[in-house]
Amino acid sequence: MSEDREVALELALNAVIQTAHLAGMDVEDLTEFAAELLVTDRNHPRWHLNQAIAEIQETVATMVKPQPGPPG
Incomplete structure (x- = not known):
């Protein structure tokens, strides 16, 4: 996978x-x-599943969580 696609x-x-x-x-x-x-x-493949789950968990753990509210 290209680096650009990975970042996207x-x-x-x-x-x-x-x-x-x-x-x-x-x-x-x-x-x-x-x-x-x-x-x-x-x-x-199992490796891809484990890696995908780890990526989701890492994203959630490191993201800034603004307060929920109405859009706009």
Whole structure:
């Protein structure tokens, strides 16, 4: 994967998680649900699943969590 695509995907993951947080979702629950979904999907090699879960967890752990509120 190109470095540009990797950076773009990282930005996208962060934006989706922050959007969920701003919409009032519990991002810890979201992380758990996403991990469960990945683990039950048997179409990917185990290494990729573990790495994907770790990336989600790291993004949630390191992101700034602004207070949820109405958009705009």
